[in-house]
Amino acid sequence: MKCNQSAIPDVLVFEPVVHHDERGFFKEVLRESSFNQFLSLYGQPSQxxxxxNLSQSKRHVLRGLHFQSQQPQGKLVSVVHGEVFDVAVDIRPHSETYGQWVGHILSNQNHQQVWIPPGFAHGFLVLSESADVLYKCSSYYMAGDQQGILWSDPxxxxxxxxAKGQSPILSVQDVTQPLFRGE
Known part of the structure; x- marks a missing residue:
């Protein structure tokens, strides 16, 4: 497995080794010991x-930007089927990259995974006909703790x-998310 830092150094991009043959492919999706070695290498605590969680969405669906404030979740995000533009926004007030975002194309073709540490808002836009997005979380979902930021925050x-003039398909919740209140 390879691991690289993104434009926001705490957001890591993992590239598993994929073994292809005439039957298809095999890859190891997660080995927690290797995952935590990379986190340690880049100065992050073990997780x-x-x-x-697994979500399925059709083309132009935008989910996010979501986060939990009381019990922040780190997320290891991958795409089992399809293609998405995956976004992480740093909402850690004392971070050097506070208020910055980074985006990656994730697909079942490139096999990449993105580690989004606790303290980030997360969202994605489906680029293919449909997409199945799998994410492993470092803490449990708490219904009353989920918050968000408006996807189109200026x-x-x-x-x-x-595409120019194209609007994403949003949930009622995501249409009414508040603006980012960065300083």
């Missing part, structure tokens, strides 16, 4: 991934890959 200026 236990305690919850796994302060963040996320460059979502939408």
């Amino acid at each position: 236990s991934l305690v919850q796994e 302060t963040l200026a996320i460059d979502w890959p939408l």
Whole structure:
């Protein structure tokens, strides 16, 4: 497995070794010891991934930007089927990259995974006909703790890959998220 830092150094991009043959492919999705070695190498604490979620969405669905404030979740995000533009926004007030975002194309073709540490808002836009997004979390989901930021916040200026005039498909919740209140 390879691991590289993104433009925001705490957001890591993992590239597993993929073994292809005439039958298809095989890859090791997670080996917690290797995962934690990379976190340590980049100055992050070890994580236990305690919850796994799978979402399926159709083209142009945008989910996010979501986070938990009382019990922040780190997320190891991958795409089982399809392609998404995955975004992480640093909302850690004392971070050097506070208020900055980074985006990556994740797909079942490139096999990449993105580690989004606790203290980030997360969202993604589906680029393919549909996408199945799998994410492993470092803490449990708490319904009353989920918060969000408006996907189109002008302060963040996320460059979502939408065609000119194209609007994403949003949940009622995501349409009404508040603006980012960075200093």
